[in-house]
Amino acid sequence: MTVQQSAPRGLSTSQAAVALTEHGPNTNPAPRPPSPWRRVLLQLRDPMILLLVGAAVLTASLHDFTDLTVILVVVVLNTTVGVAQEIRAEHALTALNRLAAPQATVRRDGRATVVPAAEVVPDDVVLLQAGDIVPADLRLFDAVRLQADESALTGESVPVEKQTPDELYAGTIVTRGRGSAVVTRTGPNSALGKIAALLSGQRPRATPLQRRLTGLSRVLSIAAVVLSAIVAAAGLIRGLPLPNMIVTAVSLTVAAVPESLPAVVTLALAIGAHRMAQRAALVRALPAVETLGAVTVVATDKTGTLTEGIMRAEQLWTEAGSLSASGPGYDPAGHLAPTLPASVERLDSASPAVRRLLRDVALCNDAGLRPPTADDPVWRPIGDPTEAALLTLAHRGAVAPEELRAAYPRTHELPFDSTRKRMTSFHEQPGRDDLLVIGKGAPEVMLTSVVTPDGDVDRAQAVAAELSAAGYRVLAVADKLLAPGTPRTEDGLRLAGLVAITDPVRPNAAEVVATFGRAGIDLLLITGDAPGTALAVANRIGVHDGGVVTGADLDAGQDPATGRVFARIRPEQKLGIVRAWQAAGHVVAMTGDGVNDAPALRRADIGVAMGKGGTEVARQAADLVLTNDDLGTVEAAIEEGRRIYANIRTFLRYALSGGLAEILVMLIGPLLGFAVPLLPGQILWINMLTHGLPGVAIGAEPADPRTMRQPPRSPQEQILGAGLWQRIAGTGTLITAVTLTAALWARSTGAAWQPMTYLVLGLAQLGVALALRRPSPPGGRRLRFLDLAIAGALVAQLLPLAFGPLRNLLDLQPVTGTEAGYALVLASVPGLVTALGRFSRRGTASRRRTRRSR
Known part of the structure; x- marks a missing residue:
């Protein structure tokens, strides 16, 4: 039923600006960010930092001001880097939230205009259609078969019929029809705002990957504490002072555990999401970033995604x-x-x-x-x-x-919907009584x-x-003519x-499909169009399939996991397609744009909404929003997800192999006659340099050029799975071997063995970081953040051997040119072995891909 009242004209741009200043933005109050001092205190609550603080108190009581100074420098630098990373991640996420904010269609200056929902003001005229989220509290003055889902406020799951002058409430969803309404209340004054005011602000939940890594950190911490205690006990047995061994054990524990791992992961996810936004993919939930790397199936609509969207x-x-x-x-x-x-x-x-x-x-x-x-x-x-x-x-x-x-003014209409697949309108005719x-x-x-x-x-x-x-x-x-008084029917x-x-196929569609194929990702083409249309487009873009599965076939019981091309599919059938492929063990990304697509978008492992042509409901239900509605953007997002996950694993290999080497050197060294291979300050200095900027830089490394020529990782794969822990053990053992070899050589030649131990242990870890550097893409030979971070750490590693005050602080002796050259040769061995191993694995994988392609 169509009900109309006199239509308000809406506001002008200048009137809206004044109202926005007067009433404020149409948003709910956001929790205040923590103060700088609170951020520092949160960083100091980290267990590893607390251990260092305890060690600082102990060294101060012993008047060991050398180790006290080093410990305090490490605490200040770690805290500063942690706070900076947290602020940078928050800024990236805030920028994303602004980009992904809901939008509304309003009448400004006499014409329809799309504005951010935050800029809607009282007395604005809002134009609504099926799939829109109501941006503020409204009063209808025009409604055509309008229904609204108010379950978000009332809990009632059945949509409510709305007519003029009914009210619509912020946060509810238009499920059918269309209408126009005047804004009555915005922001905290709206129905949704009053509920939101009762809730306290919550910090973002950790992602599944972050939770898994937190568990890993606990295991590593326990192992490091046990091994450090063994080192301390061994020192006590040899008659070394108890306070010194306690400080050594604490320093070794801190060095062995990658305490920067949570910060690296958070920053990698946030910056990765920001990079996706620059490539037209807005991430609405951080877990989507890590899930993208495991996607095995992309189910996509045809119109506007594979095609240009220009009808x-x-x-x-x-x-x-x-x-x-x-x-x-x-x-x-x-x-x-x-x-x-x-x-x-x-x-x-x-x-x-x-x-x-x-x-x-x-x-x-x-x-x-x-x-x-x-x-x-x-x-x-x-x-x-x-x-x-x-x-x-x-x-x-x-x-x-x-x-x-x-x-021919319209008097009534039956709007189009995906079930009826038709629209009917009724019109008066000039000079006649019957309707058209x-x-x-x-x-x-x-x-x-x-x-x-x-x-x-x-x-x-x-x-x-x-x-x-x-x-x-x-x-x-x-069409037909309808006599006056005759029932309004479509017969x-x-x-x-x-x-x-x-709708012309996008020029890059065939290449995107080919890239998915090389990456081990199946593409499903799902459309509401006729089977012939679906098959013609599938053939054009290279989706090869034995036939077309129709909505009628699915209703008859055909397994959706047996098809690649689907035609005449109703939106509610997309949910069954997603479930079938998930039941077959796949990780599914699903594109959608309509209000009826929301259940499938939520059910999919990655819901992808169209940002240009889609409904607001679809955008808010999705994990990823494409601002250009181009499937090529999904390819870029998957590549970014794989990059982030690979970089986190690379960081773990680098950090854990170095930590393992530090423990083994301290554990095996005394057995070879080195009472204390490294002093606490020396351990902490090495750890600060190797796990600091180089570790963060690894998280920002670009994608491997071969990333999209490799199969997806299994969603069941453990973070240290697929042979990673074996490589960590091998690299850590190799660093230990060359470090102790350098110490033995130095002692046999009468040189100072402790500076050689310090030098080789630090340089070997930096050499491994250089070996783990991603290959440069074609034409991309310029310096990267990791190169600069390694160079800076190298200078800082050598500085104590050349700068007197710092050398005295760390209790080191200078080394000769011959000793430095010998240390450099030995320290380069783990990096060279790591690089050769990566090269060998890449060659094996390339041969396997060649055999599969044949």
């Missing part, structure tokens, strides 16, 4: 003949021309049959066209792009939709109930099938004709 009505057919349309995009400029030779038919846009069809598609239509502006020099659709394409077609046939709408009824929809729905002038529908069905097989989306249009419509609409 063009290229052909129209009537029983009198057919015409083709030409012209760029949605620009009304263009013309219609016969598609058959003039000797066969003589038809033009002035023919009655063509005028009738163009009239119908202009009237049974809710869209509009926005002319070019200074900022945007092309014509744009307002509303549904398919309906905008029909308006463009009418213009190219010399029919003026605005004049028609004024002459117009319907448009899918041919298989419309052609089963319409009549044609000659009573034969078979010809229209054959033409529709031919156009569909050629890759067109086909709409059937029909008895007479066929006006068919319209063939195309």
